[in-house]
Amino acid sequence: MTIKRRKFIQQSVAGTAMASTGLWACQPATNDEIPAAVVPQSSGTMPLVIATWDNFEATQAAAKVLEKGGSALDAVEAGARVPEADPNDLSVGLGGLPDIKGVVTLDACIMDDLGNAGAVCFLQGIKHPISVARKVMEQTSHVMLSGQGALEFALEQGFVEENLLTVSSKKHWEEWLKDQKPFGETNFENHDTIGILALDAQGNISGACTTSGMAFKLHGRVGDSPIIGAGMYVDNEVGGACATGVGEYVMKTLGSFLIVELMRQGKSPQEACEEAIKRIVKRQPKLYREYEVGYLAINKSGVYGAYGTEKGFEYTLYQDGENNKYPAEHFLKS
Numbered sequence: 145m146t147i148k149r150r151k152f153i154q155q156s157v158a159g160t161a162m163a164s165t166g167l168w169a170c171q172p173a174t175n176d177e178i179p180a181a182v183v184p185q186s187s188g189t190m191p192l193v194i195a196t197w198d199n200f201e202a203t204q205a206a207a208k209v210l211e212k213g214g215s216a217l218d219a220v221e222a223g224a225r226v227p228e229a230d231p232n233d234l235s236v237g238l239g240g241l242p243d244i245k246g247v248v249t250l251d252a253c254i255m256d257d258l259g260n261a262g263a264v265c266f267l268q269g270i271k272h273p274i275s276v277a278r279k280v281m282e283q284t285s286h287v288m289l290s291g292q293g294a295l296e297f298a299l300e301q302g303f304v305e306e307n308l309l310t311v312s313s314k315k316h317w318e319e320w321l322k323d324q325k326p327f328g329e330t331n332f333e334n335h336d337t338i339g340i341l342a343l344d345a346q347g348n349i350s351g352a353c354t355t356s357g358m359a360f361k362l363h364g365r366v367g368d369s370p371i372i373g374a375g376m377y378v379d380n381e382v383g384g385a386c387a388t389g390v391g392e393y394v395m396k397t398l399g400s401f402l403i404v405e406l407m408r409q410g411k412s413p414q415e416a417c418e419e420a421i422k423r424i425v426k427r428q429p430k431l432y433r434e435y436e437v438g439y440l441a442i443n444k445s446g447v448y449g450a451y452g453t454e455k456g457f458e459y460t461l462y463q464d465g466e467n468n469k470y471p472a473e474h475f476l477k478s
């Protein structure tokens with residue numbers, strides 16, 4: 145694939161002089177200037193699916209796609225749709241905990257092996273934001289649609305609007321209201337976002353991320369999950385990464401992009417996840433102890449990594465025909 149970039153000369157005395165004479169030098173860069181990925185040496189196996197938290201049925205649904213020779217893209221979408229449809233999952237799709245006003249607002253993004261990306265944020269009334277994100281990627285020239293525009297687009301694409309606030313999630317919200325913190329104070333109570341990455345039998349990687357976001361958040365708040373490079377990122381030349389936890393920390397360090405770039409430079413998925421968590425620790429030396437972030441990463445060889453700020457982050461892995469949940473390594477040791 146040819147990658148086109150423009151190299152602009154720096155604004156300088158010389159540059160200004162050239163501009164005044166109409167001699168701006170805008171030269172296409174060569175592919176040689178784009179750093180080549182370091183091909184990982186360690187051996188893993190494919191196909192592989194990995195998802196944040198205890199998402200056995202999600203990885204199973206994704207694995208089913210891969211076992212039939214399906215694409216990583218189809219696999220991650222199939223996987224993400226499982227918790228989205230589950231009314232008992234309080235942090236994703238139907239039944240997700242609402243914002244401060246009692247409104248369920250959903251964020252999601254998806255990326256394929258060609259570098260295409262789609263996302264929706266602040267979407268209401270549609271159970272499967274991941275599939276709307278995929279439609280954005282495949283049916284439009286945009287990457288992200290938000291709020292009412294995203295809903296209108298989803299309806300045009302044939303999605304059905306429904307009430308996502310279940311009896312149970314409404315009850316949680318009503319209980320929280322009785323004891324609510326002052327308006328505007330951040331609430332970090334619920335953030336079990338699903339991030340899912342897959343490597344298919346053809347060696348291609350895709351990723352998805354979907355969430356109802358932080359429980360009882362301010363109306364209008366959007367987290368990391370729909371932000372390409374924050375909640376999830378894939379570069380099929382290198383690998384993929386995804387995040388769960390407090391989106392504000394992930395966004396401020398562009399965690400998933402950071403992990404993929406660290407892998408490009410030669411770090412293993414595990415080393416890259418650890419480095420990204422340490423970046424948060426450095427930026428939030430006190431707060432990171434209170435609020436959790438977890439990262440997953442995979443590379444082209446089928447090697448994976450998982451790391452969280454604290455004990456408790458877990459992931460589900462499908463590899464070598466087995467689908468199991470594992471605890472992740474973590475930064476805080478006590």
Ligand code: GLY
Pocket residue numbers: 335337355356357358366367368369387388389390391392
């Ligand atoms: N990681 C999900 C969120 O903060 O919205």
